[in-house]
Amino acid sequence: MQEKKNILTYEGLRKYEDELHELKVVRRQEVAQKIKEAREQGDLSENAEYDAAKDEQRDIETRIEELEKILKNAEVVVEDEVDLDKINIGCLVRLLDIEYSEELEYKIVGSTEADSLKGKISNESPVGKALIGCKVGDNVEVETAAGVFNYKVLEIQRSK
Numbered sequence: 001m002q003e004k005k006n007i008l009t010y011e012g013l014r015k016y017e018d019e020l021h022e023l024k025v026v027r028r029q030e031v032a033q034k035i036k037e038a039r040e041q042g043d044l045s046e047n048a049e050y051d052a053a054k055d056e057q058r059d060i061e062t063r064i065e066e067l068e069k070i071l072k073n074a075e076v077v078v079e080d081e082v083d084l085d086k087i088n089i090g091c092l093v094r095l096l097d098i099e100y101s102e103e104l105e106y107k108i109v110g111s112t113e114a115d116s117l118k119g120k121i122s123n124e125s126p127v128g129k130a131l132i133g134c135k136v137g138d139n140v141e142v143e144t145a146a147g148v149f150n151y152k153v154l155e156i157q158r159s160k
Contacts (some may be wrong), residue, residue: 003098004073005074005075006070006071006073006075006110006111006112007075007077007089007109007110007111007112007123008070008074008075008076008077008106008109008110008112008113008114009046009072009077009079009089009090009107009109009110009159010076010077010078011159012109012110012112012113013074013076016067016070016071016074016112017071017112019067019094020064020067020068020071021064022069023060023063023064025062027060027149028057028060029055031053031057031060032057034049034053034056035050035053035054035057036050038053039126047144048124052121057128060119070112070135071098073085075091075110076090077090077110078159080157080158080159084156084157084158085135085156086133086134086135086151086156087108087131087132087133087134087135087156088108088132088133088160089108089109089110089123089132090108090109090158091107091108091156091157091158091159092105092106092107092108092156092157093105093106093107093108093131093153093155093156093157094106094153094154094155094156094157095131095140095151095152095153096151096154096155097140097150097151098150098151099149099150103154104151105122106118106119106120106121106128106131107119107121107159108121108122108128108131108132109121109122109123110122111123111124111125125143126143126144126145127142127144127149127151131151131153134153135153135156136153136154136155136156137152137153138152138153139151139152139153140152140153
């Protein structure tokens with residue numbers, strides 16, 4: 001079975017590469033030092049510092065493995081080449097929530113990069129899926145777990 005492609009913007013790719021570098025180069029060394037210092041304290045059976053450092057080491061190695069898997073299957077969207085005639089991954093979209101007369105702005109990203117608190121929605125989310133392929137002026141009806149939402153596409157632009 002082929003692994004799912006992780007669609008990333010260039011910004012997302014850089015973020016994951018930087019995190020991986022930080023974990024491998026800095027954090028691994030720090031935790032190794034903590035383990036060494038805890039070992040020097042003697043009896044490991046009741047050594048909380050040793051246990052905590054080993055837990056931290058396990059968490060770091062798990063995250064490194066996750067990041068390597070994401071990056072191995074990464075497909076980068078070249079945002080400068082995104083067609084702005086219709087919504088696609090890498091676009092910044094301004095919408096009008098018709099019910100509340102409120103403007104919203106979302107960046108459409110791949111699922112691994114999604115962060116709704118930062119206005120980054122996945123192309124696989126109900127809203128993202130409904131928006132892909134829409135043009136300025138289109139009305140979009142989106143069914144979500146929270147109900148049905150109606151949006152009007154106001155603007156499609158390159159992300160900042």
